[in-house]
């Protein structure tokens with residue numbers, strides 16, 4: 001069978017005030033085009049469909065349309081919630097999704113069997129899929145208790161709980177079908193893509209790849225935004241995000257992963273690049289150097305290597321209208337701030353303010369008197 005594996009769409013992302021919605025429309029259209037060309041039997045979306053737990057109506061429209069369009073290629077579509085998604089909200093769409101032939105799993109269900117999804121390809125090949133949405137520590141404990149896998153012990157880690165869950169959920173994996181897992185989590189040894197830095201990426205949430213059974217033919221993961229395979233007892237892959245959503249992900253090459261697998265052949269993967277993604281870039285230099293930068297349509301983070309002064313940000317913005325973030329290079333800042341701080345040491349606030357006023361050519365005794373009065377009022 002053939003699988004298209006994608007994850008971490010983060011629809012609804014606003015980067016430094018800039019909506020990325022039209023970019024998401026473009027990249028998801030390309031994902032759908034790839035699905036038309038590749039004709040996968042199954043599309044897996046491994047979490048973080050949305051960027052926030054309270055998506056706008058526009059974001060919801062883009063995600064539901066993309067899922068419908070993927071389904072309309074003839075593929076089965078299964079999507080799980082990631083840590084950015086609101087799992088309960090995703091579950092609220094299950095009625096719509098089921099009518100459309102799409103399978104959603106937003107939260108952990110009270111019956112373990114709800115996380116085991118089965119199907120048969122157009123060619124009559126059976127497959128089964130364990131679909132586990134993102135679990136917080138609390139829900140991981142609750143799920144293991146709910147499925148009567150163990151009594152909660154304070155010493156059990158997140159990885160213990162997740163390991164026990166996968167062991168129970170994959171119990172039925174045998175040689176008669178293609179055995180698949182999709183989940184949204186950090187595997188020990190995975191490389192961060194840059195934009196997923198948050199509480200759920202810290203090491204207490206990392207699980208070893210050994211939580212996946214050798215009987216799995218393919219494990220489709222989401223959470224790390226960089227496309228990568230992970231060493232494990234079976235083929236374990238992150239598809240990566242189709243669009244770099246934050247500075248720091250600019251080195252990633254966005255793609256979707258196409259998987260060919262059968263009950264008795266090892267999974268073969270191949271990446272199909274997403275070429276419509278607007279890149280993110282970091283550029284560095286003096287105003288002169290920045291004036292020669294040709295960044296195309298990339299969104300920019302700019303580090304200016306000049307001392308801070310009024311109007312510098314505006315000058316950069318004029319040169320590079322696609323700069324979303326303008327900062328003084330931290331090295332330059334350290335150089336210029338140390339002597340200033342030394343000059344200021346031990347001097348009275350009213351003297352510093354008087355210096356500031358005269359440096360601006362604005363010597364006005366009324367302003368100085370007002371400053372004195374206000375400064376006195378705040379208790380000095």
Ligand SMILES: [Mn+2]
Pocket residue numbers: 008010048082084196223224225
């Ligand atoms: Mn993510």
